[in-house]
Amino acid sequence: MYIHSAIGFAIMAIFWLAPAAAPLTPIGMKLVGIFLGMVYLWSTVSCLWPSVLGLFLIGLSGFAGQGFAGMKAVVLTGFGNDTVVMMLFIMVLFGAMDEVGCTQYIARWFLTRKIITGRPFAFLAVFYLGCYVLSTLVSPITSLLLLWPVSLKIMKTLGVERTDKIWPIFFVGMFFISAIGMPFFPFLSAQLVVLSAFDAMTKGTMPVPYLPYMALNFIMSMLLIVTFLGAVKFIFRPDISKLKAIDAERIAEQEKLPPMNIQQKIMMAVLPTFILMLLAPSFLPKSLAIVKLLGSLGTIGVAMFWIAILCFIRIGGKPIINFKEVAYRQLSWDVFFLVAAAVYAANAISHESTGVNAFVIQLLNPILGDASEMVFVAILFTAAIVLTNFANNAAMAIILMPIILAFCGQLGLPPIPIAMGVTQLVFLAMLTPAACPHASMMFGRKDIYEVKDIMKYGFPMVTIGLLYFIFIGYPLAKFLFGA
Structure with a gap:
């Protein structure tokens, strides 16, 4: 930890003390050093104290x-940013669903479908869909922590051993699909950091609509799930005869849960209602009074409304959401401070007084200046997926945003499809423990995975994911975002 910290400090110090290389200004040099130092520390040490330091x-x-x-001014702007406030309320609102136990019922529902x-x-298809849904609603970490013990129990019951080929394939696929579900909601978790940084760099002139963003993730995720299942059947071809003994009724008996209580039922109804309220302005006529109201509330207003309602309504003398208790267990201070620092730093380095945008164009123009549209996209997407396996995924996406904006302007390309493609692609990274926190968890489970298994089955899927995003995801994003 101290070695990595020293390297992070050194990065900041070098840029702080070195003379500015035109067109970078002295302040621009300092800000670039601070940001790169934070990215290194976020990726190797922690998110909280490097954000405060930055x-x-x-x-x-x-x-x-x-x-x-x-x-x-930095403190007030950084922590007063609407994204930071929104993050606080949404982490509590979505965290409450996990806190009251809804996620256990969601997992059990998928595992007890008679079709399996x-x-x-x-x-496999139903199980992986369950991984995806839990990851979108809470996080890949929650999805894995809930489904690891259940899936291990199922494998033991079916007599599947670690030496069986289906074992590593099943668990690597479980991780891969949990990871691709993470960026589904643009107002949650690390993807919110990237979208907020993009908004800051564009000065709010290019708002990202939620519905096309979510549609892009859903379509690409389903395509990748189908591709993985196809690879299992026709390429990897493990012996799956033991899985034929799978029995939904037996799983239902093993994973018994009491009937849902009123608190859980209310939370199960509130979350889809919340999401619908956010998406309504995207597809309902703008002239409707309710659409105008929802548009004026925005994500923060809708989240505050539901938090207030759920804290007010009491069942059995207790509120549906006890804000203090839920925030204590579900509010990720690491992510909270990361958002504050990343959004402010992204806005700062893109400011014209720093000279960063001009420097980026000058530096990369020989490589990207005359590139065709698809070559530019392929280079950026490849750089994103390679680099994010060795650095914090959200931070790496933010680093690429100034490059995207600078060269999209120069090449006459729409920036939103490329930026959102990068935003979602970086979450496929899983080939090193540094790729993301849940990748560290995966590499740490020596009782389930071996590194060679992760590389053998994960590397092909990450490569396929990259190719899909270049040749399918980017054209799809252009269509969905109307670019």
């Missing part, structure tokens, strides 16, 4: 003003 150094740099006025009985590929 905001402190930005305040010290003079970017927002001199002395205490500059420091105060005696049908190995139906079982």
Whole structure:
């Protein structure tokens, strides 16, 4: 930890002390060093204290003003950002669903569908859909923590051993599909950091509509799930005879849960209603009063409305959401501070006073300046998926945003499809423990995975995912975003 921290400090110090290379300005040099140092520390050490350190150094740099006025401006702007406030309320709202136990019922529902009985590929498809749904609603970590013990029990019951070929294929696929589900909701988790940074860099002139963004993730995810199942059947070809003994009724008996209580039922109804309220302005006539109201509330307003309602309504003398208790267990301070620091830093380095955008164009113009549209997309997407296996995925996507914006302007390309393709693609990274927190979890489960298994079955799927995003995802994003 101390070695990585020293490297992070050194990155910041070098840029802080080195003379500015035109067209970078002295403040631009400092901000680039601070941001790159934060990215390194986020990827190797922690998210919380490097974010605080980064905001402190930005305040010290003079970017927002001199002395205490500059420091105060950084803190107020960083933590007063609407994205940071929205993150707080949404983490509590979605975390409450896990807190009251809804996720256990969702997992059990997928595992007890009668269609899986005696049908190995139906079982794999339904199980992986369950991984995907849980990952979208909460996180890949929650999906894995819930389904690892259940799936291990199922494998033991079916007599599947670690030496059986289907074992590593099944579990690597479980991780891969949990990972692709993570960026589904644009107002949750690490993807919110990237979208907020993109919004900051474009000064709010290119808002990303939720519905096309979610449609892009869903279509690409389903395509990748089908491809993985096809690879299992026709390429990997493990012996799946033991899975033919799968029985939905037996799983239902083994994984018994009491009937859902009123609190759980209300939360199961609130979440889809919340999502519908956010998406309604995307597909309902703008002239409707309710659409105008929802549009004026925005994500923050809708989240605050439901938090207030759920804290007010009491069942058995207790509120549906006890804000303090849910926030204590579900509010990720790492992500909260990461959002504050990343969004502010992204806005700062893209400011014209830093010279960063001009420097990026000057540096990369020999490589990308004359590239065709598809070559440009292929280079960016490949760089994104390779680099994010060695760095924090959200931070790596943010690093690429100035490049996307600079060269899209120069090449006359629409930036949103490329930016959103990168945003979703980076979450496929799974080939090193540094790729993301849940990748660290995967590599840590020596009782389930071996590194060679992850590479043998994960590497082909990551490569296929990259090719899909270049040749299918990008044209699809152009269509969905109307570019």
